[in-house]
Amino acid sequence: MPFLIESFSFFYSSKRKYFKEIFIKGTLFVSAIFAIVVIFFIIFFLFKEGHPIFENIGLWNFLSGKEWNPTGDPPSYGAFSLILGTLLVTSGAMIISVPLGFGSAIFISEIAPPKIRSIIKSGVEILAGIPSVVYGFFGLTVLTDWLRVTFDKPSGECWLAGSILLGIMALPTIISVSEDAISSVPMEYKEASLSLGATKWQTISKVIVPSALSGITAAIILGIGRAIGETMAVMMVTGNAAIIPKPITNVFSPIRTITGTLGIEMGEVAYGSTHYHALFGLALILFAIVLIVNMIANVILGKLKEKHMPALKKKKRKMLSQKTMWRVKRSIYALCSLTLMWLLVVQFGIEISVLIISIILCCYLISKKISAKTSQRVAFGIVALSTIIVLFILGIILYYIIANGARALSWEFLSQYPLDSGRAGGIYPAIIGTLYLVGGAILIALPIGIGAAIYLTEYTKEGLLTKIIRTGIEALNGTPSIVFGLFGFAFLVLYLNLGVSLLAGQITLALMILPTIIRTTEESLKSVPQSMREASLALGATKWQTVRKVVLPPAMPGIITGTILSIGRAAGETAPIMFTAVVFSQRFLPTSPLEPVMALPYHLFVLTTSVPGAEQNAYGTALVLLLLVICLYIIAIMIRNHYRKMRKW
Amino acid sequence: MSENHYVIETVDLNVWYGESHVLKDLCMKVMRNKVTALMGPSGCGKSTLIRCFNRMNDIINNCRIKGKVLFNGKDIYNPNTDVVTIRKKIGMVFQKPNPLPKSIYENVAYGPRVHGVNDRETLDKIVEKSLKSAALWDEVKDRLEDSAMSLSGGQQQRLCIARALAIEPEVILMDEPCSALDPIATTKIENLINDLKKKYTVVIVTHNMQQAARVSDYTGFLYLGQLIEFGPTKQIFENPQEELTEKYITGRFG
Numbered sequence: 001m002p003f004l005i006e007s008f009s010f011f012y013s014s015k016r017k018y019f020k021e022i023f024i025k026g027t028l029f030v031s032a033i034f035a036i037v038v039i040f041f042i043i044f045f046l047f048k049e050g051h052p053i054f055e056n057i058g059l060w061n062f063l064s065g066k067e068w069n070p071t072g073d074p075p076s077y078g079a080f081s082l083i084l085g086t087l088l089v090t091s092g093a094m095i096i097s098v099p100l101g102f103g104s105a106i107f108i109s110e111i112a113p114p115k116i117r118s119i120i121k122s123g124v125e126i127l128a129g130i131p132s133v134v135y136g137f138f139g140l141t142v143l144t145d146w147l148r149v150t151f152d153k154p155s156g157e158c159w160l161a162g163s164i165l166l167g168i169m170a171l172p173t174i175i176s177v178s179e180d181a182i183s184s185v186p187m188e189y190k191e192a193s194l195s196l197g198a199t200k201w202q203t204i205s206k207v208i209v210p211s212a213l214s215g216i217t218a219a220i221i222l223g224i225g226r227a228i229g230e231t232m233a234v235m236m237v238t239g240n241a242a243i244i245p246k247p248i249t250n251v252f253s254p255i256r257t258i259t260g261t262l263g264i265e266m267g268e269v270a271y272g273s274t275h276y277h278a279l280f281g282l283a284l285i286l287f288a289i290v291l292i293v294n295m296i297a298n299v300i301l302g303k304l305k306e307k308h309m310p311a312l313k314k315k316k317r318k319m320l321s322q323k324t325m326w327r328v329k330r331s332i333y334a335l336c337s338l339t340l341m342w343l344l345v346v347q348f349g350i351e352i353s354v355l356i357i358s359i360i361l362c363c364y365l366i367s368k369k370i371s372a373k374t375s376q377r378v379a380f381g382i383v384a385l386s387t388i389i390v391l392f393i394l395g396i397i398l399y400y401i402i403a404n405g406a407r408a409l410s411w412e413f414l415s416q417y418p419l420d421s422g423r424a425g426g427i428y429p430a431i432i433g434t435l436y437l438v439g440g441a442i443l444i445a446l447p448i449g450i451g452a453a454i455y456l457t458e459y460t461k462e463g464l465l466t467k468i469i470r471t472g473i474e475a476l477n478g479t480p481s482i483v484f485g486l487f488g489f490a491f492l493v494l495y496l497n498l499g500v501s502l503l504a505g506q507i508t509l510a511l512m513i514l515p516t517i518i519r520t521t522e523e524s525l526k527s528v529p530q531s532m533r534e535a536s537l538a539l540g541a542t543k544w545q546t547v548r549k550v551v552l553p554p555a556m557p558g559i560i561t562g563t564i565l566s567i568g569r570a571a572g573e574t575a576p577i578m579f580t581a582v583v584f585s586q587r588f589l590p591t592s593p594l595e596p597v598m599a600l601p602y603h604l605f606v607l608t609t610s611v612p613g614a615e616q617n618a619y620g621t622a623l624v625l626l627l628l629v630i631c632l633y634i635i636a637i638m639i640r641n642h643y644r645k646m647r648k649w
Numbered sequence: 650m651s652e653n654h655y656v657i658e659t660v661d662l663n664v665w666y667g668e669s670h671v672l673k674d675l676c677m678k679v680m681r682n683k684v685t686a687l688m689g690p691s692g693c694g695k696s697t698l699i700r701c702f703n704r705m706n707d708i709i710n711n712c713r714i715k716g717k718v719l720f721n722g723k724d725i726y727n728p729n730t731d732v733v734t735i736r737k738k739i740g741m742v743f744q745k746p747n748p749l750p751k752s753i754y755e756n757v758a759y760g761p762r763v764h765g766v767n768d769r770e771t772l773d774k775i776v777e778k779s780l781k782s783a784a785l786w787d788e789v790k791d792r793l794e795d796s797a798m799s800l801s802g803g804q805q806q807r808l809c810i811a812r813a814l815a816i817e818p819e820v821i822l823m824d825e826p827c828s829a830l831d832p833i834a835t836t837k838i839e840n841l842i843n844d845l846k847k848k849y850t851v852v853i854v855t856h857n858m859q860q861a862a863r864v865s866d867y868t869g870f871l872y873l874g875q876l877i878e879f880g881p882t883k884q885i886f887e888n889p890q891e892e893l894t895e896k897y898i899t900g901r902f903g
Contacts, residue, residue, distance in 0.1 A: 188747035196760040197737030
């Protein structure tokens, strides 16, 4: 009975298909909730290792204690100066990076011609790609030296150096997020304003920037989050004295941040000691601060997305009456200017402050008098100048490292083992170690990340579950790298007893790059038009067949780009592997994943901070690391641009 | 007729977007204090043409222009011409109502403000006068501080007209001002156009022939980037000279 056989085989194959679909959906689901599990584990382990200190000396004493001296007798664990240090360095960084970033964002999105725009954007992307340890190296060898000589101080390692460096590092975040916000202001607003005879600058300052304000705020908050969580660069240039600057505005005072403390002391602390618990308590505080900061930014950005959604009917919103608005505005202005004046007087003394204030007043009066055209010219000049400064900074960093590093570079340098604590010989094992670490991290993170992204875009509707998963991914994305390092140390190295090993480092790095992979994959999956999925499903293809044969192929370039960017990030990270995977010197390459390795960023860190006289090789290492990361970034950017041009929809 | 009767004049105007040639050797004249309608099938270049009149095409990246557009006898594409002054004298209303994300009051006051009027009382007067001219005053006078986004589509479009009137232009360009509106709101705008021509010169782009017939004094018919016919509206609709115009009007294509 051929009919029966046919129907049986049909039934059989459809049943098999059915189970296959269920199995795939299940696997994808597991990878999607993986991020949540990880963030839960991080919080759990930070708390597990950190809570004894709160019980021991009390949460309030820990937070408000002024002295941090764990090796003293008796030891004291007051985190106040460290928290204050973090806040001071971060606010200094923002004073530098907000005007520069904001100006550059305006220039890039509204003023620069398309060709120049893409060049500047690539420059900003490279700035984002420079590993933090390379920033730290530049800061320690060039920046602090420059500060010491210019301002005639005994040492250049200070608050100011940390703020400048962090400001530079926060720039790419601030520029790219606020540029996105400015570019997404509807064209209609711009047309409306221009058609009324407003100048370009009037349009920018009165219509475009106010409309993009919430996005720009989010950009700044994200920049703050990045600055607070940064470890290596800060630790290398701030001098790390756990003191409160005297007076509080003394930018040349050495200072110590939370991250710096973790980076310095975690390596030498005894497991289970009060000091150990105190460090985890610090990490918990750091984690909480960064989490809150990032959450605020994400809420603002989420609101922004809703606002620009055309389908949603706009809610009727009663604005505050003009008078109250003016009153509120005026009091905010008054408050800000009073604070600024007070800071000026503290910093420079009465006479100079009066001079500065009168100059500002004059400028203000002049700006009221000059024509719209002149003010446009001045504004464009300032905005262009800030962009030039950003590019100039990038140029200087690249110049110093390339010019000095090129001298150290040779075949022997790349292929030999280090000699004399890294002063001589090469960095072969560090290169190999970095490749091992990064390769392993990608192998772990890629399947999980792509699975999670497929689950989120293809297999669920937006709802409570996806919201929770996304929050988890965002939290993971904002987690400072040093916190990953501590988590890896507590969970992988100690709890799972992997020891300081290649495997522990690979897993830690994998967790860190997971959110980037999920996000970029999700973006490229979403850019595949819905009609293509419908076409496939309408032909009777299963969900998974549709995903595999229709959705994934066109999304591939995007996924590859995201992967390469994560490789770049993983290759340059130091903090996560510092306590989990690396040793400074090793005579042989690791033979099993349970052995420790050498790695480029850590090698550079040790050469710079602990090995006097290794400058040449440090420059060489920095150059190799920089080239490795930048080449990856350039490849990623090229793939992206190439496929963007090819895309037909 | 003396030259002074013409407000805007184009001489051999050619426009390209990248490689595509959108307007070809276009010559036309816009009469003062009249309503001039531009009609034609979609993609014929009518919106491009009207956007040439106040140089709004400047903000489109790959747009290239050859030829002259004369405003009161002066070429607005002359490099020495100040684009801001041109746009102050030639206002524009767009296809989709585009109020700024500000209050109703601030929307109307925006133009005068950017041109240097900061005195509160003067602004109040301008706002009231403009909203009255745009036949919107009675509907919004009690809620000037509300967001402009809270108005209906038709009200938003009249607000945009009031905003254009607030800087007292000579010419008002309207790019399909009713295409996003319902019939009642459309009637209101059309009546408004009739009132406006007493003081202003109006150029309106429309894909709706009946609208052109109802509101305009002169009509131009564009097809594939060329001005096929231009003349008094009555003549165009009752006695077209060109076969293409007749075909379009009688609905045999387009």
